[in-house]
Amino acid sequence: MNNDDVPADKPRGTSGPLLPILNQPSTRRTALKVAGAALGLAAFGQAISPLWSIPENISVDEFLQRHYKELSDDDKQRIFRRLEAETKQELGIEVTIFDPPPIPGVRFGYAINLSKCNGNGKCMEACNKENNHHRGVDQSYIRVLEMPKGSMDMEQGNTTYDHAVPQDDKFYMPVQCQQCENPPCVSACPVEATWREDDGIVVVDYNWCIGCRYCEAACPYHARRFNWEEPEIPADEVNPNQGYLSNRIRPQGTMEKCHFCLHRTREGRLPACLEACPTGARVFGDLNDPESDINWVLKNKRVFVLKEELGTRPNFFYFFDS
Amino acid sequence: MSSTRTDSVNPTRSYPHFLWWGLGEATNGGILFYVWMFVLTAISLVGANAWANQVAQGMIVTGMTDHVSWGLYIANFTFCVGLAAGGVMMVIPAYLYDDEEMHKVVIIGEAVAIAAIVMSTLSVVVDLGRPDRFWHLLPIIGRVNWPMSMLTWDVIVLNGYLLINLHIVGYLLYMRFLGRKPNPAWYVPFVFLSIIWAISIHTVTAFLYCGLGGRPFWNTALLAPRFLASAFVSGPAFIILVMRVLRITTGYSAPPGPARTLIQIIRVAMTINLIMLASELFTLFYAGGAHAASAQYLFFGSHGHHGLVPWIWTAIVCNLVGTVLFFMPAALERGGIRIAACVLCIVGIWIEKGMGLIIPGFIPSTLHEIVEYTPSLVEWKVTAGIWAFGFLLLTVLLKLIAKVFAGDHVTG
Numbered sequence: 001m002n003n004d005d006v007p008a009d010k011p012r013g014t015s016g017p018l019l020p021i022l023n024q025p026s027t028r029r030t031a032l033k034v035a036g037a038a039l040g041l042a043a044f045g046q047a048i049s050p051l052w053s054i055p056e057n058i059s060v061d062e063f064l065q066r067h068y069k070e071l072s073d074d075d076k077q078r079i080f081r082r083l084e085a086e087t088k089q090e091l092g093i094e095v096t097i098f099d100p101p102p103i104p105g106v107r108f109g110y111a112i113n114l115s116k117c118n119g120n121g122k123c124m125e126a127c128n129k130e131n132n133h134h135r136g137v138d139q140s141y142i143r144v145l146e147m148p149k150g151s152m153d154m155e156q157g158n159t160t161y162d163h164a165v166p167q168d169d170k171f172y173m174p175v176q177c178q179q180c181e182n183p184p185c186v187s188a189c190p191v192e193a194t195w196r197e198d199d200g201i202v203v204v205d206y207n208w209c210i211g212c213r214y215c216e217a218a219c220p221y222h223a224r225r226f227n228w229e230e231p232e233i234p235a236d237e238v239n240p241n242q243g244y245l246s247n248r249i250r251p252q253g254t255m256e257k258c259h260f261c262l263h264r265t266r267e268g269r270l271p272a273c274l275e276a277c278p279t280g281a282r283v284f285g286d287l288n289d290p291e292s293d294i295n296w297v298l299k300n301k302r303v304f305v306l307k308e309e310l311g312t313r314p315n316f317f318y319f320f321d322s
Numbered sequence: 323m324s325s326t327r328t329d330s331v332n333p334t335r336s337y338p339h340f341l342w343w344g345l346g347e348a349t350n351g352g353i354l355f356y357v358w359m360f361v362l363t364a365i366s367l368v369g370a371n372a373w374a375n376q377v378a379q380g381m382i383v384t385g386m387t388d389h390v391s392w393g394l395y396i397a398n399f400t401f402c403v404g405l406a407a408g409g410v411m412m413v414i415p416a417y418l419y420d421d422e423e424m425h426k427v428v429i430i431g432e433a434v435a436i437a438a439i440v441m442s443t444l445s446v447v448v449d450l451g452r453p454d455r456f457w458h459l460l461p462i463i464g465r466v467n468w469p470m471s472m473l474t475w476d477v478i479v480l481n482g483y484l485l486i487n488l489h490i491v492g493y494l495l496y497m498r499f500l501g502r503k504p505n506p507a508w509y510v511p512f513v514f515l516s517i518i519w520a521i522s523i524h525t526v527t528a529f530l531y532c533g534l535g536g537r538p539f540w541n542t543a544l545l546a547p548r549f550l551a552s553a554f555v556s557g558p559a560f561i562i563l564v565m566r567v568l569r570i571t572t573g574y575s576a577p578p579g580p581a582r583t584l585i586q587i588i589r590v591a592m593t594i595n596l597i598m599l600a601s602e603l604f605t606l607f608y609a610g611g612a613h614a615a616s617a618q619y620l621f622f623g624s625h626g627h628h629g630l631v632p633w634i635w636t637a638i639v640c641n642l643v644g645t646v647l648f649f650m651p652a653a654l655e656r657g658g659i660r661i662a663a664c665v666l667c668i669v670g671i672w673i674e675k676g677m678g679l680i681i682p683g684f685i686p687s688t689l690h691e692i693v694e695y696t697p698s699l700v701e702w703k704v705t706a707g708i709w710a711f712g713f714l715l716l717t718v719l720l721k722l723i724a725k726v727f728a729g730d731h732v733t734g
Contacts, residue, residue: 029350033346033349040363043363043367044367044370046371047367047368047370047371047374048370048371048373048374049374050371050374050375050377050378050379051374051377051378053378054377054378054454058454063454067458067465070465143689145689153612154689154690155612155615155686155690157689157690157691159689159691160691175689184534184535184536187467187470187471188471188472188473188534189467189471189473190459190466190467190471190473190474190477191458191459191464191465191466191467191474192465192466192467193458208455208458208465209451209452209455210450210451210452210453210455210456210458210459211381211450211451211452211455212446212449212450212451212473213391213392213449213451214471214473214530216388216391217391217392217531217534217537217683217684218534218536219536219688220535220536220537220688221536221688221689222388222389222687222688222689222691224388225388226381226388226391226451227380227451228380228381228382228384228386228387228388229379229380229381229382230380251452252380252451253380253381253450253451253452254451254452255451307536310535310536311535312535
């Protein structure tokens with residue numbers, strides 16, 4: 001169109017294998033187009049220049065790393081050493097990354113006694129420290145809802161209370177990952193970066209997650225957290241005891257969630273939030289062991305789960321004393 | 323034009339040759355054309371720069387939070403998928419009902435679909451926290467959660483739709499370029515496939531949201547039908563505007579029939595859309611309870627938060643006024659009423675599907691906390707960049723189409 005200022009093209013097709021642009025009269029317009037394209041490319045290069053910092057932060061090995069389930073034991077050892085070296089380089093501290101497997105025959109469950117919990121928030125603090133959370137925003141995998149007595153409607157709840165606890169007319173309900181038997185987050189993930197392990201713990205491969213946050217939209221319990229920026233932790237506060245699928249320092253742009261402190265619980269210890277709780281409201285154990293504390297609660301208390309109607313089948317229970 | 327050409331079978335006029343020729347032709351134009359292209363390129367570059375900063379600094383530069391974890395990008399994605407699917411409303415009359423006049427302009431709808439799919443895909447890519455791991459989404463070299471994840475389905479159907487439309491448009495233009503008659507065996511089956519596929523892309527996109535039991539505002543079986551109905555308004559309305567712009571700028575004059583057919587389709591689709599919206603709102607507000615919490619926040623505000631109220635009422639007014647205008651007899655003729663109706667309905671549906679559907683799905687959160695969301699400047703820049711790039715692509719495609727259909731490449 002509108003090319004009346006350009007001499008008309010000669011009929012083409014008989015001119016052999018030359019590129020068509022060479023057949024055209026070398027007008028000013030063609031020269032300008034080439035110049036324009038070159039300028040455009042240069043401007044594009046300049047526009048995306050912030051991306052040039054990526055090769056410094058992401059090694060070729062990291063870029064090409066396979067999904068967790070496709071890694072051999074040798075691959076894993078190499079990756080753990082690489083991550084340890086990276087932490088050493090960035091923060092100047094020694095950390096140990098390991099990957100305890102699920103204990104055969106164990107299925108973890110958690111229960112909270114709502115009559116005991118008084119909303120002191122020690123569990124959130126412990127989670128923040130244990131799991132190497134980003135310090136800037138007091139991140140934690142737990143949210144404690146302050147609810148008015150006389151209602152179980154979460155709409156009446158408040159997680160941002162900032163006053164002495166417990167208040168007489170309130171009760172307190174901590175919510176974290178419910179480790180569902182039928183987890184909507186796992187179905188949602190487009191790349192299988194999150195899955196349910198044999199002991200019932202839902203984990204994330206922080207090096208496979210693409211950061212689409214569909215799992216965060218799918219979770220009915222607000223249990224997932226996204227790393228909106230590079231997590232910052234003072235070097236002297238880093239927990240050096242790090243599980244590969246749990247509390248190691250997470251990369252920017254990936255999803256994370258409560259993993260029942262698997263780096264502790266798979267080694268026979270208790271979750272950090274339970275150890276920190278001053279009221280004894282938290283009960284943790286093996287659902288497959290008839291003698292476990294958690295099974296005593298299930299047998300002797302009337303328990304309920306959150307949002308049972310959604311069919312997620314949580315392994316996280318709530319109960320009252322009387 | 324084809325009978326006298328002897329070079330039509332010349333093997334050197336290969337497909338790459340045609341594409342190169344097309345690129346040359348599509349970048350020829352007058353001063354206004356170059357200004358248009360320059361402005362679009364500049365906006366695209368601003369978007370690219372904002373996105374690069376977002377990747378480097380993290381998504382903290384967006385207005386999104388763990389409470390509202392999807393924002394403007396996914397809202398815009400949803401609208402663009404609808405735009406792409408809406409093009410099918412030209413294909414159906416042309417191929418299923420043998421509407422001769424529609425047949426002449428159906429390729430415009432397919433070009434719009436191509437540009438809209440590219441915009442949808444870009445909107446998802448810019449929403450990724452780790453775009454460097456995009457390859458994890460690819461079959462074979464990545465690890466796709468198929469058939470369980472609706473997002474995996476969406477990636478498949480969107481790319482499939484892009485390929486189908488690239489094939490149809492490319493083949494038809496190439497045959498015309500060569501001066502040959504297109505062989506129906508090479509494109510008609512794909513056209514019929516594209517009809518089913520167009521409906522599937524928007525259905526799967528709705529399933530992405532309505533399949534989530536934890537988000538009561540989205541968890542409704544009406545979502546996919548509503549998406550389709552509104553797509554069959556926004557798509558045809560957009561195409562009518564494109565035809566108008568083509569008429570003004572290139573003199574490529576479409577016959578009056580197709581636009582009238584599109585307006586009849588819009589009248590029906592918009593009415594169905596409004597009925598479904600009313601039905602949805604009745605169910606939510608009459609029954610009340612927790613399921614109505616998001617709708618309450620969206621339409622009237624909740625607990626002192628009113629962030630989305632101006633958005634949704636703007637959308638409601640745009641949609642209602644646009645619908646009334648579409649039903650006026652004057653809308654069947656070229657003129658201001660038709661243009662205004664198209665613009666109003668496009669704006670109304672963009673808001674209704676984005677700020678009016680994606681965002682309130684997160685407010686209140688699943689633990690019933692109210693955290694509001696406002697898109698950041700970075701998000702606006704990136705979104706504007708995506709639109710500018712889409713228009714850039716559409717302009718090049720339409721220039722090529724106009725050139726090939728005008729037939730003046732034959733004689734020069």
